[in-house]
Amino acid sequence: xxxxxxxxxxxxxxxxxxxxxRGKSASNTPVLSKxxxxxxxxxxxxxxxxxxxxxxxxxxxxxxGFCHLYIGQEAVVVGMRMAAQDGDQMITGYRDHGHxxxxxxxxxxxxxxxxxxxxxYSRGKGGSMHMFSKEKEFYGGHGIVGAQVSLGTxxxxxxxxxxxxxxxxxxxxDGAANQGQVxxxxxxxxxxxxxxxxxxxxxxxxxxxxxxxxxxQTDFSKRGVSFNIPGExxxxxxxxxxxxxxERALEHARSGEGPYILEMMTYRxxxxxxxxPAKYRSKDEVARMREEHDPIEQVRRRLLEDHKVGExxxxxxxxxxxxxxxEAADFASNDAEPDVSELxxxxxx
Amino acid sequence: xxxxxxxxxxxxTMEQGKLSKWMKKEGxxxxxxxxxxxxxxxxxxxxxEAVDEGVLAKILxxxxxxxxxxxxxxxxxxxxxxxxxxxxxxxSGNGAGAPAPAQPAPTPDMQAEGMTDRPxxxxxxxxxxxxxxxxxxxxxxxxxxxxxxxxxxPEGTELVTMTVREALRDAMAEEMRRDETVFVMGxxxxxxxxxxxxxxxxxxxxxxxxxxxxPITEHGFGGMGVGAAFVGLKPIVEFMTFNFALQAIxxxxxxxxxxxxxxxxxxxxxxxxxxxxxxxxxxxAQHSQDFTAWYSQVxxxxxVAPYMAADAKGLLKxxxxxxxxxxxxxxxxxxxxxxxxxxxxxxxxxxxxxRIHRKxxxxxxxxxxxxxxxxxxxxxxxEKEGIDAEVIDLRTIRPMDTDTIVASVMKTGRCVTVEEGWxxxxxxxxxxxRIMENAFDYLDAPVMRVTGKDVPMPYAANLEKLALPxxxxxxxxxxxxxxx
Numbered sequence: 094x095x096x097x098x099x100x101x102x103x104x105x106x107x108x109x110x111x112x113x114x115r116g117k118s119a120s121n122t123p124v125l126s127k128x129x130x131x132x133x134x135x136x137x138x139x140x141x142x143x144x145x146x147x148x149x150x151x152x153x154x155x156x157x158g159f160c161h162l163y164i165g166q167e168a169v170v171v172g173m174r175m176a177a178q179d180g181d182q183m184i185t186g187y188r189d190h191g192h193x194x195x196x197x198x199x200x201x202x203x204x205x206x207x208x209x210x211x212x213x214y215s216r217g218k219g220g221s222m223h224m225f226s227k228e229k230e231f232y233g234g235h236g237i238v239g240a241q242v243s244l245g246t247x248x249x250x251x252x253x254x255x256x257x258x259x260x261x262x263x264x265x266x267d268g269a270a271n272q273g274q275v276x277x278x279x280x281x282x283x284x285x286x287x288x289x290x291x292x293x294x295x296x297x298x299x300x301x302x303x304x305x306x307x308x309x310q311t312d313f314s315k316r317g318v319s320f321n322i323p324g325e326x327x328x329x330x331x332x333x334x335x336x337x338x339x340e341r342a343l344e345h346a347r348s349g350e351g352p353y354i355l356e357m358m359t360y361r362x363x364x365x366x367x368x369x370p371a372k373y374r375s376k377d378e379v380a381r382m383r384e385e386h387d388p389i390e391q392v393r394r395r396l397l398e399d400h401k402v403g404e405x406x407x408x409x410x411x412x413x414x415x416x417x418x419x420e421a422a423d424f425a426s427n428d429a430e431p432d433v434s435e436l437x438x439x440x441x442x
Numbered sequence: 443x444x445x446x447x448x449x450x451x452x453x454x455t456m457e458q459g460k461l462s463k464w465m466k467k468e469g470x471x472x473x474x475x476x477x478x479x480x481x482x483x484x485x486x487x488x489x490x491e492a493v494d495e496g497v498l499a500k501i502l503x504x505x506x507x508x509x510x511x512x513x514x515x516x517x518x519x520x521x522x523x524x525x526x527x528x529x530x531x532x533x534s535g536n537g538a539g540a541p542a543p544a545q546p547a548p549t550p551d552m553q554a555e556g557m558t559d560r561p562x563x564x565x566x567x568x569x570x571x572x573x574x575x576x577x578x579x580x581x582x583x584x585x586x587x588x589x590x591x592x593x594x595x596p597e598g599t600e601l602v603t604m605t606v607r608e609a610l611r612d613a614m615a616e617e618m619r620r621d622e623t624v625f626v627m628g629x630x631x632x633x634x635x636x637x638x639x640x641x642x643x644x645x646x647x648x649x650x651x652x653x654x655x656x657p658i659t660e661h662g663f664g665g666m667g668v669g670a671a672f673v674g675l676k677p678i679v680e681f682m683t684f685n686f687a688l689q690a691i692x693x694x695x696x697x698x699x700x701x702x703x704x705x706x707x708x709x710x711x712x713x714x715x716x717x718x719x720x721x722x723x724x725x726x727a728q729h730s731q732d733f734t735a736w737y738s739q740v741x742x743x744x745x746v747a748p749y750m751a752a753d754a755k756g757l758l759k760x761x762x763x764x765x766x767x768x769x770x771x772x773x774x775x776x777x778x779x780x781x782x783x784x785x786x787x788x789x790x791x792x793x794x795x796x797r798i799h800r801k802x803x804x805x806x807x808x809x810x811x812x813x814x815x816x817x818x819x820x821x822x823x824x825e826k827e828g829i830d831a832e833v834i835d836l837r838t839i840r841p842m843d844t845d846t847i848v849a850s851v852m853k854t855g856r857c858v859t860v861e862e863g864w865x866x867x868x869x870x871x872x873x874x875x876r877i878m879e880n881a882f883d884y885l886d887a888p889v890m891r892v893t894g895k896d897v898p899m900p901y902a903a904n905l906e907k908l909a910l911p912x913x914x915x916x917x918x919x920x921x922x923x924x925x926x
Contacts, residue, residue, distance in 0.1 A: 182673070184669075213706070214705075214706065214708075215704055215705050215706035215708070216706035216707070217706075218703055218704060218706055219704040219705060219706065223701075223704035223705070224705075225701070225704075225705040225708050225709045226708070227708050227709060232669075232672055232673075232709070233701070233705075233709075234704075235697070236696070237692055237696050237697075240665060240692060240693065240696065240697055242665075243661065243662050243663075243664070243665020243666050243668075243669065243693065244665050244666075244668055244669035244672065244693075244697060245669060246662070246665070246666050246669060247665060247666035247667060247668060247669020247670040247671075247672070248669045248670065248672065248673050249669075250666055250669070250670050251669070251670040251673045251674070251675045252673075254625065254651065254670070254675060255675075273661060274661040274662050274665060277657075277659040277661055277662025277663075278662050278665070278666070280657055280659065280662070281656065281657065281659065281662055281663065281666065284657070438707065439702050439703045439705075439706060439707035440702065440703055440741050440742055441702070441742065441744070441766045442702065442710050442765040442766055
């Protein structure tokens, strides 16, 4: 079962002590405070609603080209960001909207970039797959599968060069995990003990190819074994598990021990991109994941049952999120396209 | 029969070296495998081992002699039972009885500018090139500047002679002293001192933090360099040769060149990718090709390809300071050539400016990098025939200094382009088009281009020679556009 969390290789044992201050449930999953659960709920819901709106706007022709939605995978970035410190950098591939939102980028600017408007983060010149915010330490948004792994390793190199305490969180999928440059980067990161956490978002399909059809070793947490990079599989549908493992991984990287691999077992509900009908998997499989493992529903249930948060309070949050997303959609639909002079700007400094 | 010991070639492009030390003296018995001497090239110090047995009869080149041409006779070994003194005295005659080895070419540009004292073969030396007389004395190559070539430098500036290799190294060292965020990474750049010794001494001065030996992993460190540049470091990424940059080309184009645009101007990439580009000598198709035209097509990149040492230094310093990704294309054949370089504390050459290397009025010859060697020699030949050629060294290919080309063509009405790269969609094709767009009415003849042939680079010496442009090609093209 893809969502079964288990620790691989015992890498986490020593450092696991760090999360000891937090309570543990009977299943050894950390218990989050009410505030943490509320925060996770809010963040994940923002991504979910944002992506739903993006899908809708794509259908209306307001968003063009490729558009890869993050629905289903929300707990991965949210849990990771909860564990990170301010100043830690993030870089990913093209399924990137959730990463930007969790790094604090303005939903208006992100959605306006999706619609190719001047108020977008790249002033309309990047699109869904190419967005950046230096201010928020988000370094893209990269359209070439696997490229972000070398780039993220280079950001970590710069951190070490400067002697900062920043860690670069480098995200990629099970598909990118088969690119050669991933292993070139693993080698150098381990050789030079660079502060980088590799987060492999295993959503089980590289576009339409299931992991068992593309990968000789489907346990991606072991992909660093020949470089002595510790790795573990994490239930990427459970924000608590993500947070707990991320803290361990970030601490490892930050303390000068070198890179760490987190394989987040996750699932995307939608197709690879908007044009993908996802015929390569059964409707049952998708339905089962949504019903039994939905990351937002898990938090919602705990808030209601364990933390005694009222339905009213959650409804209020839902309303707030809807408003943020609707405002972003209004902005992204009505903002002007870039000035034609923009064609020739930003080519050279 | 006494056996000649010849100055060996220790690398594909070595043409001369220093005979630094004799490890045997006259009269010593020699067994095969004995170390006879130490030879110092600009890349390394190597030992010369004996192949033949006998007695070292005569040393022909004293230790400490610089610039000994490859294949020069350096000693004579008398074979078993032979008369040592007879062998020694026979050796003093020039080439008598000995097979005549090929003579290396002095650098063609120096020849063109009248700076060497012996004839040069038309082409770089190939192992099987037609033999010519062996010089009795080592060929000493000297160089001074032509007036036009150094016109940019303030009058009265002291000039020091240095190789292109040293000029590049000095450029990096100066910029690294000046800016703590500049670092060098690549294969063999640190402890080995550079595969072509361009980074010699940098590790000793700046340490392993800033002079970083990478594994053989171009795709990986190409991308890492770009990532480090995104967050404000200024990497100098050395490719051992640009042939290997093909492994990393996705990062050069998709990551380095485009991100500024795709980020709406937020994320610049101040990086230099540098290394030898173009044909080397006798290394076959995969290690001998010119990528200038490839990179020059990409918006978001600057592309530099210097010829002289002064430009190599001044342009590399500017490239390191530039806030954009710069593809800095060096040339292995030029590394060891010496040129005058101005002795200034901070000598820079602006990117994007061509240099009129030689003034002329009858025809414009536009070239860059090693192409300049053909262009300059051709200009010298043409002068003898009463054709006064103006030679432009582009130096930067992108952005291309169209104004300088157009102004020259408006004056001469004729143009020939010279490059070692392939013809289709080449730099010459681009220059021809720009002239059509900007100076069509001034043309008295169609623009002609001299390029490498439209073939992968062959290994065989004769075929390799045919695949590259020649001085004769340039002369012929220049005469054709002059209707002569």
